[in-house]
Amino acid sequence: MIGARARRLHGAAVAITIMVAVVNAVLAALGILSAGAAFGLWSAVEIPLAIVVGVITVLRIRSLRREGLEWNAILDEVIGKVAAHLIRFEIRGYRAIWLFVHRRYDGAGPGVMPVGYTRGTMGIPMAFLVACVIETAVVHVLVPWPAIRTALLVLSVWGLIQIFGILAGRITHPHLLTDTRLTIRAGHQVIVELDPREVGRAVARRRWEHTSQTVADNALYLPGPDGTCLDLVLTEPVVVRRPAFFDRTRSTASVSRLSLQVDDPEAVAAQFRAEQFKTGA
Structure with missing residues (x-):
């Protein structure tokens, strides 16, 4: 399983796995499937599919490593350049938050002068962040369905973390x-x-x-x-x-x-x- 055939097989397996998971979740949310039936379907279908996807992924990674590709290039090849970029973007955001919490600058050290460039530029982003916090609280109060409310809360918190990661990235990556x-x-x-x-x-x-x-x-x-x-x-x-x-x-x-x-x-x-x-x- 090398090259184009492996890429197509891997993509098909991932697509089927995601489609089954989405259909299972929608049927459970609409009440067509009970919680027990949804779990049974997940156990019977999703776990084997996930194992297949995992095995194909490992085989592709080993093949690409033998070809001499770096890990960034492997990530681009295995999941696609757009998805790989989004994953790296999110990881950089978490790292920026960690640096911000610990009051550190990326690349700073002895003999290095950090030159910040965020003073006077954070007003609008901070206002947007505050508005998102308020919106999250309002949605949590107004939406009456517990499952949808919980899902929206999780998505809202995740979005707030991403915004804060972008802001922290500018602060922690000076010239x-x-x-x-x-x-x-x-x-x-x-x-x-x-x-x-x-x-x-x-x-x-x-x-x-x-x-x-x-x-x-x-x-x-x-x-x-x-x-x-x-x-x-x-x-x-x-x-x-x-x-x-x-x-x-x-x-x-x-x-x-x-x-x-x-x-x-x-x-x-x-x-x-x-x-x-x-x-x-």
């Missing part, structure tokens, strides 16, 4: 500045990595013309609601990867300036001036 490396990020996505010596000038300057990420006038804008507040003028053009939800849809562009929203533009500009003074640039 990173060291003596030898500048890393510009948007959440977990790396936009560009370059040597700080490639920055000719760092100027704290407010630009209002763009409030969403874009490339214009040979510059990349990573703004907040009030635009950008720091210009990094480069000594030569660099290629950047623009942020997007799906990694495969991220486009590239060559730019000569990075216009960023950061928490403390004066401190970042002063750090660049100090480094340039030390190197005699």
Whole structure:
């Protein structure tokens, strides 16, 4: 079971397993099947199907590992690129929450200056988060059916965790500045990595013309609601990867300036001036 045949067989087994589970749940929710009958159907059909799917999955993973694929590529191949991306997105959210709770930054350490970019940008997302909490409480009170109410509560809590994971990801994945490396990020996505010596000038300057990420006038804008507040003028053009939800849809562009929203533009500009003074640039 290698290649296209294994892929089709695996997909068919997963689809049948999901379809049977959904039909079983719907029949039980509508009262057509009793709880005992639904459990019996689940035991008689779902468990064997799950075993078949598990065996095929293991065989495919072993085959792909023998071909030399990395685990990320295997995940893409086994469950599909979209599903794999969503799983990685959710795992990153949980990791970001863990970092946030422990007050840590991804990639931070000795000699690394984290450059935050969330100040003044979290008002609308936090308002949306609060609205979701209120909506969850209202739905839980108004929906009279216990099973549906419980399902909606579980989905609502899961959704709130995802939103909080996105917000935590921006806080815990700042830009990173060291003596030898500048890393510009948007959440977990790396936009560009370059040597700080490639920055000719760092100027704290407010630009209002763009409030969403874009490339214009040979510059990349990573703004907040009030635009950008720091210009990094480069000594030569660099290629950047623009942020997007799906990694495969991220486009590239060559730019000569990075216009960023950061928490403390004066401190970042002063750090660049100090480094340039030390190197005699």
